[in-house]
Amino acid sequence: xxxxxxxxxxxxxxxxxxxxxxxxxxxxxxxxxxxxxxxxxxxxxxxxxxxxxxxxxxxxxxxxxxxxxxxxxxxxxxxxxxxxxxxxxxxxxxxxxxxxxxxxxxxxxxxxxxxxxxxxxxxxxxxxxxxxxxxxxxxxxxxxxxxxxxxxxxxxxxxxxxxxxxxxxxxxxxxxxxxxxxxxxxxxxxxxxxxxxxxxxxxxxxxxxxxxxxxxxxxxxxxxxxxxxxxxxxxxxxxxxxxxxxxxxxxxxxxxxxxxxxxxxxxxxxxxxxxxxxxxxxxxxxxxxxxxxxxxxxxxxxxxxxxxxxxx
Numbered sequence: 648x649x650x651x652x653x654x655x656x657x658x659x660x661x662x663x664x665x666x667x668x669x670x671x672x673x674x675x676x677x678x679x680x681x682x683x684x685x686x687x688x689x690x691x692x693x694x695x696x697x698x699x700x701x702x703x704x705x706x707x708x709x710x711x712x713x714x715x716x717x718x719x720x721x722x723x724x725x726x727x728x729x730x731x732x733x734x735x736x737x738x739x740x741x742x743x744x745x746x747x748x749x750x751x752x753x754x755x756x757x758x759x760x761x762x763x764x765x766x767x768x769x770x771x772x773x774x775x776x777x778x779x780x781x782x783x784x785x786x787x788x789x790x791x792x793x794x795x796x797x798x799x800x801x802x803x804x805x806x807x808x809x810x811x812x813x814x815x816x817x818x819x820x821x822x823x824x825x826x827x828x829x830x831x832x833x834x835x836x837x838x839x840x841x842x843x844x845x846x847x848x849x850x851x852x853x854x855x856x857x858x859x860x861x862x863x864x865x866x867x868x869x870x871x872x873x874x875x876x877x878x879x880x881x882x883x884x885x886x887x888x889x890x891x892x893x894x895x896x897x898x899x900x901x902x903x904x905x906x907x908x909x910x911x912x913x914x915x916x917x918x919x920x921x922x923x924x925x926x927x928x929x930x931x932x933x934x935x936x937x938x939x940x941x942x943x944x945x946x947x948x949x950x951x952x953x954x955x956x957x958x959x
Contacts, residue, residue, distance in 0.1 A: 730830060754899060786936050827885075831954065
C-alpha cells in the first residue's frame with residue numbers, strides 16, 4: 648500500500664517530501680504545538696467539543712484514505728495539491744487559536760519570525776524579519792468565541808445566507824469523526840489578480856473577487872466533473888490555522904502577509920449566519936500580529952482571495 652501511495656508523490660518536485668515524511672512532520676508539529684495530548688487509552692490525540700477522545704489517525708489509516716480516493720488525489724496532486732494536512736477538527740476552536748498564538752509568540756521571542764518569501768525555494772531571496780506585539784500576538788474577532796461550540800459558526804455552506812445548508816461542527820464530527828485529512832497547494836501567498844498560475848489545465852484562484860463568487864465557482868465545479876476545480880472545497884478556520892502553524896514551524900514564516908507577498912484569505916468553508924460574515928485570516932504588519940477577522944460575502948478587495956483544499 649505504501650508503495651502505491653508513494654507513487655502519487657513521485658516524481659513531482661525534487662524537494663517535495665514523501666508521504667511518510669509529511670505524516671511524521673505533521674505529527675511532530677501537532678505535538679510541538681501542544682495540540683496532541685496523551686489520552687486515557689495511552690494514545691496521543693485530542694479531546695473534541697463533544698467530550699470524546701479522538702486519537703491521531705495512524706499513518707496506515709491515512710494511507711488507506713488516500714488509496715480510497717486515489718483518482719481524486721492523483722488528479723489534484725498533478726495540479727499542485729501536494730501538501731498533506733492532518734487537522735484536529737473536533738478540537739475547540741478557541742483552544743486551537745490559543746495553540747497558534749503560543750507558536751507565534753515562541754517564534755517572536757526567539758527572533759525566528761519572518762515575512763513570507765515570494766518563492767520559497769529561492770535560496771537567494773532575502774527574508775524580512777517581522778516585529779511582534781508580544782502582548783497580543785494574534786487578534787481575534789469576538790464572533791469566534793465559542794462559535795463552534797454553540798453552533799454560531801457553520802461549516803461547508805452552500806451559500807452565504809439564512810439558507811446556507813451548512814452543518815455544525817457537532818454534526819460533522821458525528822458523521823466523519825474528529826480529524827480531517829486534506830491536501831492543499833503549498834502556497835502561503837494567494838496570487839493577486841493576473842498572477843495565478845496555470846497548472847495541468849487548472850488556473851489558480853486569484854485575489855479580487857467576492858466570497859460569494861468563489862463559493863459559486865466551487866459549487867459549480869462540484870457539479871461539473873470536467874471542471875479543473877472539481878474536488879476542491881473551501882477551507883474552514885481550523886484548517887487555515889493548522890496550515891499557518893505548519894508553515895510557521897517549517898519555515899519560520901507567517902502566512903497571508905497581505906502587505907508583503909501574500910493576500911488576505913477568505914475561509915469560505917465556514918460562515919457566521921447570525922452576523923452574515925465569512926471568516927478571513929492574515930498577517931497584519933501595522934499591528935504586528937496575526938489576525939482572524941471576517942468579511943462580507945459581497946466584499947471585493949484586490950488584496951483578498953481564497954485558498955481551496957482537497958478533503959478526503
